[in-house]
Amino acid sequence: MSKEYSPKDIEQKWQDIWDETGAFHASDDYTKPKYYALVEFPYPSGQGLHVGHPRPYTALDIIARKRRLQGYNVLYPMGWDAFGLPTENYAIKNKIHPKIVTANNVARFKGQLKSLGYSFDWSREINTTDPSYYKWTQWIFLKLYEKGLAYKSEMPINWCTSCKVGLANEEVVNGVCERCGSPVVRKVKSQWMLKITEYADRLIRDLDLVDYIEKVKVSQKNWIGRSEGAEVDFRLTGKDDVLRVYTTRPDTLFGATYMVISPEHPLIDKYKDELKNWDAVTEYREAAARKSDFERTELAKDKTGVCLDGITAVNPVTKKEIPIWISDYVLMSYGTGAIMAVPAHDERDWAFAKKFGLPIIEVVQGGNVEEAAFTDTETGILVNSDFLNGLEVKEAKQKITDWLTEQGIGHRKVNFKLRDWVFSRQRYWGEPIPIVHCEKCGFVPLPESELPLVLPEVESYMPTDNGESPLAAMKDWVKTTCPKCGGPAMRETDTMPQWAGSSWYFLLYTDPHNDREFASKEALDYWLPVAWYNGGMAHTTPHLLYSRFWHKFLYDQGLVPTPEPYQKRTSHGMILGENGEKMSKSRGNVVNPDDIVREFGADTLRTYEMFIGAFDLSASWSNEGVRGCRRFLDRVWKLQDMLTQEDGYSKGLETRVHETIKKVSQDYESLKFNTAIAAMMALVNDFYKAGRVTRGEYRTLLILLNPVAPHITEELFELAGFEGRIFTSSWPEWEEAKTVEKTVEIAVQIGGKVKATLMVGLDDEQSAIREKVMTIPAIANALAGRNIIKEIYVKGRIYNIVAK
RNA sequence: GCAGUCGUGGCGGAAUUGGCAUACGCGCUAGACUAAGGAUCUAGUCCGGGUUUCUGGGUAGGGGUUCAAGUCCCCUCGACUGCACCA
Numbered sequence: 001m002s003k004e005y006s007p008k009d010i011e012q013k014w015q016d017i018w019d020e021t022g023a024f025h026a027s028d029d030y031t032k033p034k035y036y037a038l039v040e041f042p043y044p045s046g047q048g049l050h051v052g053h054p055r056p057y058t059a060l061d062i063i064a065r066k067r068r069l070q071g072y073n074v075l076y077p078m079g080w081d082a083f084g085l086p087t088e089n090y091a092i093k094n095k096i097h098p099k100i101v102t103a104n105n106v107a108r109f110k111g112q113l114k115s116l117g118y119s120f121d122w123s124r125e126i127n128t129t130d131p132s133y134y135k136w137t138q139w140i141f142l143k144l145y146e147k148g149l150a151y152k153s154e155m156p157i158n159w160c161t162s163c164k165v166g167l168a169n170e171e172v173v174n175g176v177c178e179r180c181g182s183p184v185v186r187k188v189k190s191q192w193m194l195k196i197t198e199y200a201d202r203l204i205r206d207l208d209l210v211d212y213i214e215k216v217k218v219s220q221k222n223w224i225g226r227s228e229g230a231e232v233d234f235r236l237t238g239k240d241d242v243l244r245v246y247t248t249r250p251d252t253l254f255g256a257t258y259m260v261i262s263p264e265h266p267l268i269d270k271y272k273d274e275l276k277n278w279d280a281v282t283e284y285r286e287a288a289a290r291k292s293d294f295e296r297t298e299l300a301k302d303k304t305g306v307c308l309d310g311i312t313a314v315n316p317v318t319k320k321e322i323p324i325w326i327s328d329y330v331l332m333s334y335g336t337g338a339i340m341a342v343p344a345h346d347e348r349d350w351a352f353a354k355k356f357g358l359p360i361i362e363v364v365q366g367g368n369v370e371e372a373a374f375t376d377t378e379t380g381i382l383v384n385s386d387f388l389n390g391l392e393v394k395e396a397k398q399k400i401t402d403w404l405t406e407q408g409i410g411h412r413k414v415n416f417k418l419r420d421w422v423f424s425r426q427r428y429w430g431e432p433i434p435i436v437h438c439e440k441c442g443f444v445p446l447p448e449s450e451l452p453l454v455l456p457e458v459e460s461y462m463p464t465d466n467g468e469s470p471l472a473a474m475k476d477w478v479k480t481t482c483p484k485c486g487g488p489a490m491r492e493t494d495t496m497p498q499w500a501g502s503s504w505y506f507l508l509y510t511d512p513h514n515d516r517e518f519a520s521k522e523a524l525d526y527w528l529p530v531a532w533y534n535g536g537m538a539h540t541t542p543h544l545l546y547s548r549f550w551h552k553f554l555y556d557q558g559l560v561p562t563p564e565p566y567q568k569r570t571s572h573g574m575i576l577g578e579n580g581e582k583m584s585k586s587r588g589n590v591v592n593p594d595d596i597v598r599e600f601g602a603d604t605l606r607t608y609e610m611f612i613g614a615f616d617l618s619a620s621w622s623n624e625g626v627r628g629c630r631r632f633l634d635r636v637w638k639l640q641d642m643l644t645q646e647d648g649y650s651k652g653l654e655t656r657v658h659e660t661i662k663k664v665s666q667d668y669e670s671l672k673f674n675t676a677i678a679a680m681m682a683l684v685n686d687f688y689k690a691g692r693v694t695r696g697e698y699r700t701l702l703i704l705l706n707p708v709a710p711h712i713t714e715e716l717f718e719l720a721g722f723e724g725r726i727f728t729s730s731w732p733e734w735e736e737a738k739t740v741e742k743t744v745e746i747a748v749q750i751g752g753k754v755k756a757t758l759m760v761g762l763d764d765e766q767s768a769i770r771e772k773v774m775t776i777p778a779i780a781n782a783l784a785g786r787n788i789i790k791e792i793y794v795k796g797r798i799y800n801i802v803a804k
Numbered sequence: 805g806c807a808g809u810c811g812u813g814g815c816g817g818a819a820u821u822g823g824c825a826u827a828c829g830c831g832c833u834a835g836a837c838u839a840a841g842g843a844u845c846u847a848g849u850c851c852g853g854g855u856u857u858c859u860g861g862g863u864a865g866g867g868g869u870u871c872a873a874g875u876c877c878c879c880u881c882g883a884c885u886g887c888a889c890c891a
Contacts, residue, residue, distance in 0.1 A: 678828035
């Protein structure tokens with residue numbers, strides 16, 4: 001009898017062996033076939049590892065380990081995205097320097113990750129808060145500045161009232177701060193901005209080059225929000241001036257019965273003197289300005305507005321005079337801040353027109369515009385539209401846009417929802433922006449030789465209410481000399497956002513110890529693009545989009561070899577508490593991975609998290625489920641006692657083994673870990689039923705299971721006396737011909753109902769099977785006195801007889 | 805409101821993509837081993853009626869296509885996830 005399975009005794013042992021032998025170090029031999037597997041590096045929070053973390057890490061660990069066994073040079077790295085607010089807040093509360101907090105958290109995280117036995121190449125560990133790291137973050141920022149893609153601008157930004165920090169659009173969710181849930185208000189500040197909009201088109205177009213799960217592509221497209229339409233100029237009645245609008249439906253121009261401009265539109269002040277209802281207009285504008293974004297969207301459905309009494313516009317095709325309204329449903333930040341309203345064919349315009357009794361003119365036939373706006377663009381035919389009558393929407397768009405262009409009053413136009421990236425944060429724990437403000441020269445970038453610009457030690461990390469970073473209080477540091485003219489200058493005191501360091505970290509892993517450049521050309525050429533990148537859905541818009549943007553920029557500068565950073569992107573589901581709710585301290589349903597490792601072992605935790613359900617869906621934790629996975633590993637352990645001396649596969653189980661190799665190999669690739677594990681459980685059950693397992697079968701099982709449960713399988717491999725280690729072995733092959741049984745049981749149906757089963761040879765002819773079928777008593781009885789109309793045989797599956 | 809995904813035992817979830825629904829795991833029941841079992845092994849477990857070999861129903865509800873539907877089409881209900889006045 002073998003001794004009992006005790007994870008405690010073997011897991012540390014194998015982790016040490018992997019460390020000492022450098023088993024998982026990626027090789028710098030660039031002639032080998034390579035594979036770059038990547039998981040999002042964590043933010044090392046004070047709470048330590050959450051059971052959610054191991055899910056994606058284990059999944060790609062499985063891929064990485066399998067690839068190594070298949071002969072690839074695998075890069076599977078790990079690091080720390082360590083700048084960020086929680087660390088800073090913790091530092092403030094406990095009066096410890098963020099650097100120390102970070103170091104402690106990293107040590108904790110690293111210990112936890114190591115205890116789970118991941119095959120990360122720890123020799124390539126990186127940390128975004130190391131000056132040697134952020135030197136290159138600053139360097140890339142300066143490149144962006146040099147190329148005109150970083151600029152400073154006075155503009156209203158999203159300001160979190162609690163974090164006291166400006167936020168990017170991507171960080172505002174439903175009008176509140178993504179991180180703390182506090183209200184976000186508008187605050188005019190001078191901000192560093194990155195011109196991500198310059199790349200909007202390519203960020204959409206190049207999604208065709210990559211293999212991302214559909215959900216991710218869709219949300220990237222939605223966020224960028226490309227729309228095709230036209231800009232059209234409406235002449236103001238009796239004036240030599242125009243009001244320019246943007247529309248995606250130029251075909252409905254004949255139905256434009258009024259116009260709406262945003263309350264912030266400059267036209268209002270320009271014609272202030274001619275407005276007879278200035279008081280009402282002012283009141284409306286002030287009310288709109290007071291509303292936060294949140295309120296503006298909350299009250300979305302109820303339309304409000306004021307008609308400008310004193311100026312009107314002329315519809316360029318109907319020549320009719322139409323009123324101009326102001327309303328906050330038109331946003332100054334999109335298009336031209338003005339629209340032509342076509343109530344018959346736009347839901348918002350329809351609601352507005354109904355409320356204020358404005359005319360609704362049908363120009364596309366197909367609905368009842370008195371009941372609702374008809375917005376279908378596929379089926380409608382143009383009416384009431386002079387030279388557009390009878391055309392389909394698509395043709396009409398084309399024709400009217402050409403006509404507007406000829407007349408010089410309009411042109412084709414593409415717009416995006418995407419805004420430039422607000423890149424300044426008024427906090428301490430981030431990368432300093434390497435720019436000085438010189439009285440004479442304006443903004444001057446630091447020369448490369450002065451990088452990194454290291455974060456100075458400050459007395460207090462507290463942010464201030466006046467919207468200045470804690471660095472602003474460091475008068476000695478702020479006061480400096482201009483690198484260009486030597487005159488007096490001030491340093492920029494805002495820092496970069498959390499997303500800066502993570503926008504390029506995957507490049508550094510390819511060559512992490514290089515101090516001349518962020519990574520050598522050879523390393524980048526060899527390793528890029530990342531073959532498989534897994535990360536949370538929550539990072540689809542900020543991180544994934546930002547890093548694609550930076551990568552494309554670097555590509556344009558000839559600094560990276562590929563237009564896209566990641567070839568494949570997948571996403572994992574969340575792990576919920578036992579009650580099906582999100583895990584949180586306040587709900588009291590948090591599971592600590594350390595406890596699971598202590599009680600059941602790392603292999604059990606890994607197996608369970610992979611078995612819990614479909615990888616991309618959220619799943620609820622179950623302690624009983626964990627126990628079941630431990631039971632499975634116990635059963636694998638005890639197979640030792642059933643081991644025979646034969647090397648190959650036994651006759652009775654040969655097909656089962658080949659079938660399982662195929663299933664497991666394919667399921668790992670498509671993230672169906674739950675069914676891969678189920679297949680191995682079923683195989684183990686078969687061994688138990690047989691009461692024996694050959695050495696050949698056993699060895700194959702151990703290698704198949706190794707990526708999921710690496711410690712126990714290495715131990716059993718050694719105990720059985722197989723040559724070498726699993727990590728130096730190779731992945732088993734299956735023979736297609738041997739994956740299917742030659743004799744199979746088929747169902748015999750009459751009219752689609754199963755009446756009997758029958759053993760047949762897989763390659764038997766239908767006629768031979770028919771003979772056997774007809775001799776089955778149940779079938780013969782059921783068919784007595786009936787006419788057979790049709791017979792269908794599906795090879796190896798079913799024999800169906802249709803009778804009347 | 806719009807878009808998308810989904811709805812399968814007591815529970816987590818399978819189903820070669822149109823071919824014997826409920827694999828695998830949990831839980832439960834019985835038996836074996838045992839001083840003992842919250843360990844292990846064996847057997848059973850979709851629901852109802854007869855219980856040996858039978859029989860009817862069954863994948864949210866309703867309708868349809870098909871020899872055959874969890875899978876395809878239409879409607880209704882419910883859940884989840886995005887987006888949310890982007891003209």
